[in-house]
Amino acid sequence: xxxxxxxxxxxxxxxxYFMPLATSSGAFGLLDDAxxxxxxxxxxxxxxxxxxxxxxxxxxxxPADTVAQKALRVNISDLAAKGATPLGCLLSLGMPVxxxxxxxxxxxxxxxADIARFxxxxxxxxxxxxxxxxxxxxxxxxxxxVGKMVRRAGATPGDHIFVTGSIGDAALxxxxxxxxxxxTRWNLSNAEHDFLAQxxxxxEPRIAIAKTLGEFASAAMDVSDGxxxxxxxxxxxxxxSAEVEAASVPLSxxxxxxxxxxxxxxxxxxxxxxxxxxxxxxxxxxxxxxLAAASKAGVPVTDIGVIAEGVDAPHFVQDGRVLxxxxxxxxxx
Amino acid sequence: xxxxxxxxxxxxxxxxYFMPLATSSGAFGLLDDAxxxxxxxxxxxxxxxxxxxxxxxxxxxxPADTVAQKALRVNISDLAAKGATPLGCLLSLGMPVxxxxxxxxxxxxxxxADIARFxxxxxxxxxxxxxxxxxxxxxxxxxxxVGKMVRRAGATPGDHIFVTGSIGDAALxxxxxxxxxxxTRWNLSNAEHDFLAQxxxxxEPRIAIAKTLGEFASAAMDVSDGxxxxxxxxxxxxxxSAEVEAASVPLSxxxxxxxxxxxxxxxxxxxxxxxxxxxxxxxxxxxxxxLAAASKAGVPVTDIGVIAEGVDAPHFVQDGRVLxxxxxxxxxx
Numbered sequence: 277x278x279x280x281x282x283x284x285x286x287x288x289x290x291x292x293y294f295m296p297l298a299t300s301s302g303a304f305g306l307l308d309d310a311x312x313x314x315x316x317x318x319x320x321x322x323x324x325x326x327x328x329x330x331x332x333x334x335x336x337x338x339p340a341d342t343v344a345q346k347a348l349r350v351n352i353s354d355l356a357a358k359g360a361t362p363l364g365c366l367l368s369l370g371m372p373v374x375x376x377x378x379x380x381x382x383x384x385x386x387x388x389a390d391i392a393r394f395x396x397x398x399x400x401x402x403x404x405x406x407x408x409x410x411x412x413x414x415x416x417x418x419x420x421x422v423g424k425m426v427r428r429a430g431a432t433p434g435d436h437i438f439v440t441g442s443i444g445d446a447a448l449x450x451x452x453x454x455x456x457x458x459x460t461r462w463n464l465s466n467a468e469h470d471f472l473a474q475x476x477x478x479x480e481p482r483i484a485i486a487k488t489l490g491e492f493a494s495a496a497m498d499v500s501d502g503x504x505x506x507x508x509x510x511x512x513x514x515x516x517s518a519e520v521e522a523a524s525v526p527l528s529x530x531x532x533x534x535x536x537x538x539x540x541x542x543x544x545x546x547x548x549x550x551x552x553x554x555x556x557x558x559x560x561x562x563x564x565x566x567l568a569a570a571s572k573a574g575v576p577v578t579d580i581g582v583i584a585e586g587v588d589a590p591h592f593v594q595d596g597r598v599l600x601x602x603x604x605x606x607x608x609x
Numbered sequence: 610x611x612x613x614x615x616x617x618x619x620x621x622x623x624x625x626y627f628m629p630l631a632t633s634s635g636a637f638g639l640l641d642d643a644x645x646x647x648x649x650x651x652x653x654x655x656x657x658x659x660x661x662x663x664x665x666x667x668x669x670x671x672p673a674d675t676v677a678q679k680a681l682r683v684n685i686s687d688l689a690a691k692g693a694t695p696l697g698c699l700l701s702l703g704m705p706v707x708x709x710x711x712x713x714x715x716x717x718x719x720x721x722a723d724i725a726r727f728x729x730x731x732x733x734x735x736x737x738x739x740x741x742x743x744x745x746x747x748x749x750x751x752x753x754x755v756g757k758m759v760r761r762a763g764a765t766p767g768d769h770i771f772v773t774g775s776i777g778d779a780a781l782x783x784x785x786x787x788x789x790x791x792x793t794r795w796n797l798s799n800a801e802h803d804f805l806a807q808x809x810x811x812x813e814p815r816i817a818i819a820k821t822l823g824e825f826a827s828a829a830m831d832v833s834d835g836x837x838x839x840x841x842x843x844x845x846x847x848x849x850s851a852e853v854e855a856a857s858v859p860l861s862x863x864x865x866x867x868x869x870x871x872x873x874x875x876x877x878x879x880x881x882x883x884x885x886x887x888x889x890x891x892x893x894x895x896x897x898x899x900l901a902a903a904s905k906a907g908v909p910v911t912d913i914g915v916i917a918e919g920v921d922a923p924h925f926v927q928d929g930r931v932l933x934x935x936x937x938x939x940x941x942x
Contacts, residue, residue, distance in 0.1 A: 284838065302653075304760070307846055309687045309830050310657040310751075312758040315648035320635075323732045324643040325748060327701040331740045354642045368660040368701070368746040399656045407664045408741035413701040415658060415748040418643075425645040427637070497642050505617070513640055604617075 286403060289377075293384035297391050297398040300364055311399035313364065319419040322360040326350050327368075330410035335453065338477065340379045341386025345478045347412035348390050350500065353481035353552040357498040359426040359490030360418030362396035362483070370404045370411035394483060424490050428513035431495035431557035435583040437518060438566075440482045440553045440575050442528040443503050444545025449476030451544065462537045468530035475528075479552030485575040489556055492566040496556035502547035505604040506555055507590045511583070514557070518590035520581035522546070522599060546592065547601055557583055619736060622710075626717035630724050630731040633697055644732035646697065652752040655693040659683045660701075663743035668786065671810065673712045674719025678811045680745035681723050683833065686814035686885040690831040692759040692823030693751030695729035695816070703737045703744035727816060757823050761846035764828035764890035768916040770851060771899075773815045773886045773908050775861040776836050777878025782809030784877065795870045801863035808861075812885030818908040822889055825899040829889035835880035837934055839888055840923045844916070847890070851923035853914035855879070855932060879925065880934055890916055 295305050302312040315321060328347045330336045348365065355362055367387070371380070391397055396416065420426075449472040452459055459469050481498075489496050495514050499506045503525065511518050522542065527535065535541050556577075558566045563579075570577045581590075592599045628638050635645040648654060661680045663669045681698060688695055700720070704713070724730055729749065753759075782805040785792055792802050814831075822829050828847050832839045836858065844851050855875065860868065868874050889910075891899045896912075903910045914923075925932045 284834075287842075304762075307842075308691075308761045310655045310691050310693070310758070312691075312753070313654045313656060314755060315652075315654060319648075321646045321648060321654075322643045323646060323697075323699060323750075325699040325701050325733055325746075326735045327703060327737050327744075327746065329703055329737055329739050329744075332738050358641075358643050358645075360643070364656075366656060366658040366748050368658050370660060370662055370744060400658055402659045402746075404660050404662055405665050406662050406742055406744065409739055411660075411662075411703060411739065411744050411746075413658075413660065413735075413744075413746040415699050417656075420645070422647060425643070428641045429637075501617075509640075 289380065290403060293380055294398060294401055297384065297388050299397045300399060303397065303399050306400065313399065316419055318422055320422050320425060322355055322358050322418040322420055322425055323415070324351050324354045325413065325415040327411060327413035336410065340382035342478045343410070343412065344383045344387035345390045347414050348387060349479045349481045350552060351414050351416040352394050352396065352483060353479060353498040353500065355416055355418035356481050356483040356486045357426065357489065357496045357554045358420065359424060359486050360420045361486060362394050363417045363419050364397050364399040366399050366415045367401035368413040369401065370406035372406050372408050372410065375410065420490060426489050426493050426496045428495055428497050428510045431510060431514035431516050431583045432559065433516055433583050433585045435494050435557040435559050436563055436579050437520065437581045437583060438556045438558060438577045438579055439499065439503065439526060440485060440577050442526045442531065443499065443551055443553060444531050445472050445475035445528050446479070446550035447544050447548030448472045448531055448534055449474070450550065462534035464530060464533060468533060471528065471530050476550060481552055482554045482575055484573045485554060485570055488566065488569040488573055489554065492558055492562045492569065493556040494559055496554055499551040499553045499555050500549055502549040502604065503551065503555065504547045504592060504601055508604060510555060511590055517584045517586040517588045518581055519584050520590060520592045522592045522594040524578065524580040526578040543601055547604055622713065623736060626713055627731060627734055630717065630721050632730045633732060636730065636732050639733065646732065649752055651755055653755050653758060655688055655691050655751040655753055655758055657684050657687045658746065658748040660744060660746035669743065673715035675811045676743070676745065677716045677720035678723045680747050681720060682812045682814045683885060684747050684749040685727050685729065685816060686812060686831040686833065688749055688751035689814050689816040689819045690759065690822065690829045690887045691753065692757060692819050693753045694819060695727050696750045696752050697730050697732040699732050699748045700734035701746040702734065703739035705739050705741050705743065708743065753823060759822050759826050759829045761828055761830050761843045764843060764847035764849050764916045765892065766849055766916050766918045768827050768890040768892050769896060769912050770853065770914045770916060771889045771891060771910045771912055772832065772836065772859060773818060773910050775859045775864065776832065776884050776886060777864050778805050778808035778861050779812070779883035780877050780881030781805045781864055781867055783883065795867035797863060797866060801866060804861065804863050809883060814885055815887045815908055817906045818887060818903055821899065821902040821906055822887065825891055825895045825902065826889040827892055829887055832884040832886045832888050833882055835882040836884065836888065837880045837925060843888060844923055850917045850919040850921045851914055852917050853923060853925045855925045855927040857911065857913040859911040876934055880936060
């Protein structure tokens, strides 16, 4: 009479590869329909969802661990820009026939490493079949002190505009991936090539500066669709304009070398996105404190210009002229 | 000098079709990177994500409004089974080239109607290109009084097992969709055919019974992958077994007619899923109060068996014999 309980292969895959990532007690080891979360006292929750698709946001032959990490990090990057601390995440993973279990194992390893690093445990997930492409949609939940989420709105004329790290590396990395021959034209060393390729493959979200932004920024957002278009979005939300000195935009040594070889790359650097750096406005009276806190957090920040009155699109000035761009930012449609 | 701010077409689509659904003040009209949510006092949050894929969970030519509604409702169904009240949702929508703006308009209409009906405003979203299939991933957030989420674990031997509504309709609706000729074999009227087709197309989540479950159920889950497999999951989480009288499982008039014409359909009815009814265990001492509350809530519930000791898979008994199933539940892998 005894028929032992049997597991579906979907249940088996979830138990093997995702249960270990669901370390929060409220996730019930992914063995319930839903997770429960008791909100930390004194906090607002910050909510964000972003999806990445094979063949669109990453190459289908990218390593599975970096695919998982990119999917999580593009979301963590938004939390960082909002001044938030990661609390947990939910995953929807779609896989076509032909994705191997070793792919899934590597995906889960990469995700697990990042979940540990960013302290962002898995609250739940769904694995589904897709006809064709790999699809990874992640929702992250973060916390900020009540009322302290850093908005896009809030920048005021006179505020200084900062970006973290360097801009445009991922755009060059993508171009190198699509056409390896440009490497010679840009005169890149192996190390420079690999640096740019890596910047495209997995972003480094600036979570270390989140609390500093919450304390000092009048407005902030992450740079995902290109600095020019994203600054325009921040300005529009704040009802202001901006003046940026293009030469002030921080570039990596590799990007500077490529730009030296091909000056027209300036448009790609400033508009193609995938940077996952933070763009922030800081009131003049708080500049010194902001710079000290960023330095203490170990995050390089560069002053690229000022918020201005008006509703014009931000001006990016190079050699005294306002740059014109064919397309200001990445758009899927 | 004035260059008017320009919007990307992605921004335009979001503003036109999704901003109206983001009615919570913390969603900032979808004009920020993330939403902020001040958790209601005295509540835990219940978190769930589920994705549906064109060609897998729905037919690519299904009406766009019902696609949106199915995507939201499969998630709302989980909240209902956990005793939770919807608070809000986040959407990832992937669309291949060739999806028209009228499709998107209908999708947004359908989603908007359900967001209003279930009081579950949009907190955020992401629209992306996919190579092939439409992909809709939704994360829902609900609330329960602190500590009161209804778990899968908690059923005790002697508890009665209830299901809401009727089981198996969607499975028959899917079969009718895949092979219209079975309609004649099952001897269905137009109305019966349409009823079953509709049950597959959009589920009716049992949100009306959520509070009753929170008050009286020892364990509950929604029936999405088939009653047999889902009861097995509930039993395994609770460390118990179960005895179900197959003849007690509530069937609609249409399903009864089909089953009369083709008795082998019992396996499809009990294992194919897409029911989005609630399965709940209720202690014997609370039966009368549970039935009264369900009746007051207007949700039909049927007693189908009892929780038993042991770790066997639940027995579904028909004419004194334990039914054997080729496959206990739906699995993607």
